[in-house]
Amino acid sequence: MVFSSSVFLFLFLPVVFVLYFISPRKFKNTVLLGASLFFYAWGEPKFVLLMLVSILINYIFGLIVDLNRENKSKAKMIIGLMVVSNLLLLGFFKYANFLVDNINYLFNISISIPDIPLPIGISFFTFQAMSYVIDVYRKDGKVQKNPLNLALYISLFPQLIAGPIVRYQTVADQITKRISNFERISYGVKRFIIGLGKKVLIANNCGYVADQIFNMQPSEMSAGVAWIGIIAYTLQIYFDFSGYSDMAIGLGKILGFDFLENFNFPYFSRSISEFWRRWHISLGSWFRDYVYIPLGGNRAGRFNTYRNLFIVWLATGIWHGASWTFIAWGLYYGVFIMLEKAFLGKVLKQLPKFIQHIYTLLIVIIGWVFFRSETFSYAFSYIQVMFAFNGKGLWDSQAVFYTSQHGIILLIGIIGSMPVLKAIAQWINAKSIESKAVYIVGKQFSMNVYVLGVFFLSLVYLISSTFNPFIYFRF
Template sequence: MVFSSLVFLFTFLPITLVVYYLAPWKIKNIVLLIASLVFYAWGEPVYIILMLLSITFNYFMGRDIDFNQDEPVKKKRSLILAIVVNIFILGFFKYYVFLVQTINSILSINIPYRELALPIGISFYTFQTLSYIIDVYMGKVKVQKNIFNFGLYVSLFPQLIAGPIIKYIDVANQIEHRKLSIDSFGVGTMYFIRGLAKKVLLANNIGLLHTAIIGMEFSEISVLTAWLGGIAYTLQIYFDFGGYSDMAIGLGRMLGFNFMKNFDYPYISKSITEFWHRWHISLSTWFKEYVYIPLGGNKVSVPRHIINIMIVWFLTGLWHGASWNFVVWGLYYGVLLLIEKYILGKYIGKMPQVLQHIYLVVIVIIGWVFFFSPDMGYAARYIGCMFDVGGAGFINKSAVYYFLTNIILILICAIGSTPYVHRLFKILVFKTKKKHIWSAVVIYGILFLIVIAYLVSATYNPFLYFRF
């Protein structure tokens, strides 16, 4: 089930909210847990068993680590077991085929394998359980003794499928003590509708341009066409994933939870370093706290720091998908971050802001080519077309057609990826008299109706990050 489906909007969500708000406080978490499991089972009826096993295993491992607080050897043994089992499950379902294919390719052998369907959201909920186990071990959080509350943390449907990655330490108190209010519900509704509009009106439509271009033969792709395809995907993935995150945050607010911001207008950045402080913030924070800092962070020698950065970005790329193009995408950013820190950083900072921004956007667009390509061969040929190698020259008829028919949409998306539209809206609506809040209600109501009109005639439109 996806947030941008009519079944979710007019069946699952209304029923869940009504039952949740009518339920006594003592069973609200049970209601949410059941709703979350139904939500997951709707699309993954088989893998709900895997999730329940993950919940049960990690619950008891947390209890075991807490029980052995005064016995360091046993406590550490339990931590290692929990980490190994979680990583093994994630690795088996996500990387088994990739590993066998790589071995077959390198050794020129033919080990038979069977394609496995990737359990939706497994990368996200595995990282959440790992953060819980590690934090219990470190004494940062108290162990959760109620298995239903722990199950809710792992499976909470607003952020179950594609994040944000929520650390237990950030929601531990909210799971047991949270406030529901009309104001919070209203703010959550606005977040949700805004995210829904980003997905349906912007991501889906600009995605049509990207889909059309990657469906072309390389001999037909001119430089302009290739860059249009890269720009389209750059905007699509932001509004798709950013829209999902807004919806997740909004749903959380409706239910009394406050989730961390996952995007902070990343395309207004002026360096790669700044970009990764603004893009997929929950994932960056997770790797920083549970991989980068334990490796020593930047409080080590320069060679060791370089190794730490490359380890983190190798794992970041691999986390996104079982393919070498994702690994290269991660290493691409690792190298760029090191170059900025040790070589170009001081020079980039002295450039005019416009040039800094152009530098960032060009680097990011090229990076997304690795991300959307099915393999490295495709990525290499597509990037070649972007720089007039092996394509159809600088410009051709199809390039002119795609440019003229999509330039308005591209400009709308480009402006929408900045904070200025939202700032103007807040100034016009919320920084005037209170009665103007009704203007917001009307605006968001109309926006919702427009979205529904699109969805009525739309086909299935999953989020891009569902594949991870």
Template sequence: MVFSNLVFLFMFLPIVLAAYFLLPRMFKNFILLLASLIFYAWGEPKYVILMLVSIVMNYIFGLMVHKFRNQIGYKKMTVALAVIANIGLLGYYKYSNFLIENMNSLFDLNIANEPLPLPIGISFFTFQAMSYVIDVYRRDAAVQSNIFDLALYIALFPQLVAGPIVRYNTVADEIKKRVHSLELFSEGVRRFIIGLSKKVLIANPMGELADTLFAMNPGDMSSGTAWLGILAYTLQIYFDFSGYSDMAIGLGKMFGFNFLENFNFPYISRSIAEFWRRWHISLGSWFRDYVYIPLGGNRKGPWTTYRNLLIVWTITGFWHGASWTFMAWGFYYGVIISLERLGLSKILEKLWRPLQHVYVLLIVMIGWVFFRSDSFDYSFNYIQTLFGFNGTQALDNATFLYMNDYGYVFVLGVIFSMPVMDWLKKLLYRENSFMGRYAVPIASPVVYMGLLLLVTMFLVNSTYNPFIYFRF
């Protein structure tokens, strides 16, 4: 089940909200846990068992780490086993096919390789569970003795299948006791509708165009059409994933949880390092705290720092998918961020500000080619077409046809990838403003209801509704 599904919007969510707020406080966590398991089981019931195994396993590891808190050797061994077990679980389902394919190719073997369906959200809930055990080890979080409370943390449906990756210590108190208010609930509803609108009204149309163009042979399209394809994917992946994060954060607020932000308008960045401080913030901070810093971070000299950056970014790419192109995509960013640390950032700072934005967008869009493509051959051919290196036309009839059909979505995507809403709020809510004091409170509900109706119309009339990050 996905948030932009009519069944979720008009059946599952209303029923869960009604049960949650009508029943006494003592049943609220039970309702949320039950709803979360049903939500996850909707598409693939058998993988609920896998999640329950992960919950029980990490519950036991947490108790053991706490038990050995004053016995350093046993404590280290236990947390090491927890990491190995979690990585092993993730690796079996996500990377075993990739490993077998490469072993067969490299050593001319014939190992049987039955494709394993990837359990939705396994990368996210595995990282959450693992961070809980590590934080107990570090004494950054208290051990959870109630397995149902830990299960709720790992399985909580708003952020279960595509993040944001929530640290246990940020929600531990709210699992035990949360504040509910009309103001917080209303804020959650507004945030959810904004995310839903980003997903359905911008990400979906852009996804349809990106899928159409990336299914073509790069040699058969003009440079202009290739740029439209990668721009469409650039907008799709941002509005798809940030829209999901907005919906997750909004749902969390409806139930009394305050999740941290996961996106902060990354496409307005002026360096790649800044871009990654703004994009998928929860994943970046996870790798920083649990991989980069334990490797030594930037504390052991410049060359160790560059080595650590390359390792972390290559692993980040591999986290996204079992493919050499994902690893190359991660390594690509590791190299660029290392170059910025070496001195490129000082050169960038001297450039005209618009050129800094052009630099970031160009680097990011080239990176998205590798991220979106299934092979290196396709990626390199596509990049050649982008820059006209393979003799293709600059523009053709298809370019103008796609611009005519999708031009308004491109305009909306570009506008709302910038913090225009923040600027408008500052303008409208400024002190002594008639608009801020009277018109905005009246117009706001109308706007949000209009967006919800528009989204519903789009969902009724379209069957294209994927979430990119569900496959990670």
């Protein structure tokens, strides 16, 4: 079940909200847990058992590490076993087929195993479960002795499938005590609708263009078509994923949970390091706090700093999927971040700001080619076309067709990916303090009309369009 489906919007969500808000406080967690398990079971019921096994394993590890926390060596051994257990579970379902295929290729043998289906959202709930045990070990959160409360934290449906990755320390107190009032619910509803509009109105339309072009052979494209395709995908993945995060944050707010932001206009960055402080913030901070810093961070000399960065970005690529293109994509970013730490960052600061923006966007867009492509050969061929090395020229009738048919939505996406509307909203907020008319017309009326308009258009599109799942569901 996905947020942008009529079943979720008009059946699941209303029923859950009614049951949740009429239930006494002591039963609210039970209602949410039942709803979350049903939500996850909608697509493939058998994988609920896998998630429950993950919850049970980490519940036990949390209790054990809490009992042995004063014995540092023993606690570290328990943490090590916890990490291995979780990674083995994740690795079996996500990487077993990939590993066997590569062993067969390297050694020219034919080991055969059944195709292992990928449980949806397994990377997200596994990382959340690991953060719980680590936070208990670090005393960043109290051990959860009620297994149902821990199950709710790991399975909570707003962020279960595609994040943001919610740290246990962020919501530990809210699991047992949280506030739902009109102001929070109103904000949550608006935030959910904005996310729905991002997904349905922009991401889906950009995705249609990207799919059309990436289904072509690079030899058939002009440079213009290749750029249209990758710009469409660049916008699709941003609005798809940030839209989901907006909806998750909004739903969490309605239910009394405060999830941290996951995106902050990443395409407005002026370096690759800044881009990754703005893109998928929950994953970047997870790797920083649970991998990079424990490895030593940048405290043990230049060589160890680069080694730690290599490990983190290798892990980032692997986390995204069982494919060499994902691994290369992760290391690709690692190389640029190392270069920026070494000398490139200082050079960039001496350049005009628009050059810094162009540099960042170019690196990110090329990176998305690898992320989107199934093979290296396709990715390299596509990049060659982007820079007109295939002899097809810069522009052709296909490029004219795509710009004439889809240029408006691409332009809206480009503007929406920049903090233009945010700046306008901030200006209105500032003026509304001085003027009651601006407060009523500019802040209250216009915002509500805008949100209602987005909701109405999203519903119209949902009714008339085919289904398009979220990109990050497969991670």
